[in-house]
Amino acid sequence: LTQNLAKAEAALSRFKREGVLNHIGGEQRMAASGATFETISPVDGGTLAPVAKGGAEDVDAAVRAATTAFDEWRDMPGKARREILHNVADGIVSRAEEIALVESMDTGQAIRFMSKAAIRGAENFRFFADKAPEARDGQTLYAPGQMNVTSRRPIGPVGVITPWNTPFMLSTWKIAPALAAGCTVVQKPAEFSPMSAKLLVEIAEEAGLPPGVLNVVNGMGEDAGRALTEHPGIKAIAFVGESRTGSMIMRQGSETLKRVHFELGGKNPVIVFDDADIERAVDAAVFMIYSLNGERCTSSSRLLVQDTIYDEVCARVAERASKIKVGHPLDPETMVGPLIHPVHEKKVLGYFDKAREDGATVAAGGVKVGDEGCYVAPTLFTNANNDMAVAREEIFGPVLTAIPFKDEAEAMQIANDTEYGLTAYLWTSDLSRALRMTQRLEAGMMWVNSENIRHLPTPFGGVKASGIGRDGGDWSFDFYMETVNVSFAT
Numbered sequence: 001l002t003q004n005l006a007k008a009e010a011a012l013s014r015f016k017r018e019g020v021l022n023h024i025g026g027e028q029r030m031a032a033s034g035a036t037f038e039t040i041s042p043v044d045g046g047t048l049a050p051v052a053k054g055g056a057e058d059v060d061a062a063v064r065a066a067t068t069a070f071d072e073w074r075d076m077p078g079k080a081r082r083e084i085l086h087n088v089a090d091g092i093v094s095r096a097e098e099i100a101l102v103e104s105m106d107t108g109q110a111i112r113f114m115s116k117a118a119i120r121g122a123e124n125f126r127f128f129a130d131k132a133p134e135a136r137d138g139q140t141l142y143a144p145g146q147m148n149v150t151s152r153r154p155i156g157p158v159g160v161i162t163p164w165n166t167p168f169m170l171s172t173w174k175i176a177p178a179l180a181a182g183c184t185v186v187q188k189p190a191e192f193s194p195m196s197a198k199l200l201v202e203i204a205e206e207a208g209l210p211p212g213v214l215n216v217v218n219g220m221g222e223d224a225g226r227a228l229t230e231h232p233g234i235k236a237i238a239f240v241g242e243s244r245t246g247s248m249i250m251r252q253g254s255e256t257l258k259r260v261h262f263e264l265g266g267k268n269p270v271i272v273f274d275d276a277d278i279e280r281a282v283d284a285a286v287f288m289i290y291s292l293n294g295e296r297c298t299s300s301s302r303l304l305v306q307d308t309i310y311d312e313v314c315a316r317v318a319e320r321a322s323k324i325k326v327g328h329p330l331d332p333e334t335m336v337g338p339l340i341h342p343v344h345e346k347k348v349l350g351y352f353d354k355a356r357e358d359g360a361t362v363a364a365g366g367v368k369v370g371d372e373g374c375y376v377a378p379t380l381f382t383n384a385n386n387d388m389a390v391a392r393e394e395i396f397g398p399v400l401t402a403i404p405f406k407d408e409a410e411a412m413q414i415a416n417d418t419e420y421g422l423t424a425y426l427w428t429s430d431l432s433r434a435l436r437m438t439q440r441l442e443a444g445m446m447w448v449n450s451e452n453i454r455h456l457p458t459p460f461g462g463v464k465a466s467g468i469g470r471d472g473g474d475w476s477f478d479f480y481m482e483t484v485n486v487s488f489a490t
């Protein structure tokens with residue numbers, strides 16, 4: 001911890017000095033209005049850096065830069081774009097420690113996970129870099145007297161609006177495919193954790209990304225974010241955040257007919273049958289809700305357990321939860337750091353009260369930890385039912401709600417009884433049951449006998465209020481590109 005604190009102080013000193021400015025057309029710029037806001041550390045509430053508070057004027061300047069840069073970037077041969085994007089990945093790897101330290105201090109998410117997240121960011125760049133040369137390939141479709149040639153072309157400058165959890169990795173998941181497709185980008189990072197976006201654009205330009213291809217405008221969602229979604233020069237918006245913000249963005253973008261891609265909230269079930277490998281299921285459930293502070297869209301926040309093993313599973317999870325190390329995010333031993341912000345901490349603590357009022361049992365946690373910083377204890381509610389607020393609403397913290405079920409039909413009914421549909425995790429040794437259930441579970445991504453393990457070519461996204469569209473593999477290019485057809489008469 002002592003070593004990490006010293007390294008973090010060194011990494012953060014230039015942010016304090018320079019501030020987190022907007023980055024437009026290859027230049028760092030103050031907001032046009034001169035306004036700033038502060039990003040604070042959830043560790044102690046201290047100010048980390050002043051941040052440019054951008055608005056419509058700054059967004060307009062960034063969109064102009066992205067529009068000017070678009071022709072050159074679009075027309076650059078795919079192989080040249082591939083090389084630049086690999087250089088970006090190299091730059092991320094060489095500065096991964098700095099990224100992780102800065103991001104841990106800005107978000108409160110533990111360094112042990114943020115180090116991996118930074119490397120995942122580099123992998124995202126490499127994966128899409130390799131796809132850049134073929135991304136536009138289409139097919140020929142023959143008809144009598146006619147030959148059709150289809151191909152894809154980048155849609156134009158796009159807006160990327162990102163949330164405060166694991167911001168660096170999530171941004172690369174959007175920005176890398178957009179750049180590989182040949183689009184230029186204006187990013188609006190989350191106001192609670194804007195620091196690592198500065199590092200990404202800096203690394204990208206040092207790696208050879210031409211100025212104006214990636215631009216960053218900081219600010220509030222309702223100002224800078226809104227202006228981006230309403231700007232006629234932006235052809236599509238890739239958004240990761242809350243479901244209700246997604247609705248707002250859809251409304252805001254409707255006037256200019258924006259294409260939208262939404263990765264939204266979740267209330268993901270992990271369903272454990274009594275024929276499952278219980279030790280592994282408990283391991284996975286604990287990991288999926290308590291890692292990254294539970295501030296993770298794919299976290300398994302509802303634990304549905306067959307009634308024959310409910311008490312045993314809950315006891316094991318409660319024991320594990322109470323032993324989890326809550327502490328400074330830079331301590332390599334820490335699993336749960338402080339929640340992102342006092343506002344979010346208040347929301348999570350409010351659910352502790354609601355759960356008690358609704359009659360759930362606090363089997364672990366349910367309390368704030370310490371006086372300073374936004375620390376809460378890893379929490380398990382038992383004797384819960386699916387009507388309780390803690391089972392219905394996305395809490396986005398280290399809070400798990402355990403609900404018993406009788407049989408497969410009831411498990412399915414409870415699992416699907418939610419407005420969300422991002423992921424589902426199923427634990428059973430009965431393959432026929434797994435096949436039956438995965439056909440009817442309302443989720444965009446399901447894992448059978450596993451925690452969330454990502455394979456980048458597979459589609460990522462949710463159904464219902466959890467999202468619109470898919471990322472990953474070629475699905476990302478479908479979003480960032482237009483498919484066009486040319487028909488030749490013979």
Ligand code: NAD
Nearest residue numbers: 162163164189190221225226241242245263264265266297
């Ligand atoms: P949020 O919706 O509050 O904010 C996300 C971003 O949208 C921020 O940059 C914010 O400034 C911006 N924004 C807010 N209002 C806007 C508006 N009117 N117009 C344009 N932009 C606006 O989300 P958050 O609290 O930062 O992040 C947590 C949420 O993100 C959770 O619901 C979580 O489930 C979700 N999330 C989903 C995924 C996924 O892959 N499905 C991944 C990570 C996070």
